[in-house]
Amino acid sequence: MSRLMNRILLIGATGNIGRQVVTQLMPTQAQVRALVRNPEAAQLPRQIELMQGDLTRPDTLDACLAGIDTVFLVWTAPAAAVEGALERIAKHAQRIVFLSAPLKTPHPFFQQPNPSRALAEEIERRIETSGLEWTLLRPGMFALDARHFWGPQIRAGDVVRWPYLAAPTAPIDEHDIAAVAVRTLSEDGHAGMEYVLTGPQSLSQYEQIATIGYVIGRPLRIEEITPDEARHVGLAGMPAPVVNKLLDAWAAAIGQPAFVTSTVQELTGRHARTFQEWVAANLSAFRA
Numbered sequence: 001m002s003r004l005m006n007r008i009l010l011i012g013a014t015g016n017i018g019r020q021v022v023t024q025l026m027p028t029q030a031q032v033r034a035l036v037r038n039p040e041a042a043q044l045p046r047q048i049e050l051m052q053g054d055l056t057r058p059d060t061l062d063a064c065l066a067g068i069d070t071v072f073l074v075w076t077a078p079a080a081a082v083e084g085a086l087e088r089i090a091k092h093a094q095r096i097v098f099l100s101a102p103l104k105t106p107h108p109f110f111q112q113p114n115p116s117r118a119l120a121e122e123i124e125r126r127i128e129t130s131g132l133e134w135t136l137l138r139p140g141m142f143a144l145d146a147r148h149f150w151g152p153q154i155r156a157g158d159v160v161r162w163p164y165l166a167a168p169t170a171p172i173d174e175h176d177i178a179a180v181a182v183r184t185l186s187e188d189g190h191a192g193m194e195y196v197l198t199g200p201q202s203l204s205q206y207e208q209i210a211t212i213g214y215v216i217g218r219p220l221r222i223e224e225i226t227p228d229e230a231r232h233v234g235l236a237g238m239p240a241p242v243v244n245k246l247l248d249a250w251a252a253a254i255g256q257p258a259f260v261t262s263t264v265q266e267l268t269g270r271h272a273r274t275f276q277e278w279v280a281a282n283l284s285a286f287r288a
């Protein structure tokens, strides 16, 4: 059932998921506005109304939220800004769709304590007590992380050195996360729902790297390094807290398949894209 006169504010429209949501919302009847920090650099389609705003400056949010029914929220801003931003959102909007993570899924990969998990839990707590009608999207590991994890080594040569190669995940294509987001933003019936979204297959990190080699037509030499070596040399230029978070999650994941859901298929009517399909659509990330 589609929503008539649904006015949507996208927060995070210039990011990985937000850009996909914009593309897939374009053909719908929704009126879409994007809150962006820098309109000149946003590079969003002309049909989207842009308004300058910043989650860390609550006084900028009222104008962006005026006349809005539904907010799509991606949060990568500092934790200190959560309270002020959510107060403003709750004052203006009726509904919120929040891009969270599988915080409640009883699989060890999703149950390791870390700061980004604590932040998402705090945002959820505030959303659930805000009076807003809410929907939580809980995607697992993004397929696009492969670009950051392995892209630099594969572009530079045929050797990939990585920790916990046996750790499985079920990488999800950003297109599928956005497809579910668009359904929840444009239809009734998603209030109070929490959708755990994954790719269609459990694949070890070794299998994911080998898949990239297969699709780009270059056999890769895949070598295991220890977690200490990963901490010591750094991992794909990621900051230490992110590296530690990932190492803990992969360590916990070893020994059982990744958690896989069929929610993308159920909500969109289309099969969730495989990791191989994601690589084929993102070849430039792995070619020199």
Ligand SMILES: NC(=O)c1ccc[n+]([C@@H]2O[C@H](COP(=O)([O-])OP(=O)(O)OC[C@H]3O[C@@H](n4cnc5c(N)ncnc54)[C@H](OP(=O)(O)O)[C@@H]3O)[C@@H](O)[C@H]2O)c1
Residues within 6 Å of the ligand: 011, 012, 013, 014, 015, 016, 017, 018, 035, 036, 037, 038, 053, 054, 055, 056, 074, 075, 076, 077, 078, 099, 100, 101, 102, 116, 139, 140, 141, 142, 145
């Ligand atoms: N990677 C994973 O495997 C994974 C898995 C599950 C869940 N998640 C969650 O997914 C989210 C990240 O999604 P993403 O990859 O689409 O993020 P992203 O590409 O980093 O984009 C972040 C967006 O937020 C905007 N933004 C940042 N600070 C802002 C501020 N102060 N005010 C207004 N806008 C601001 C950015 O705008 P600018 O253009 O101004 O920078 C950008 O549009 C995180 O919450 C993460 O926890 C990730």
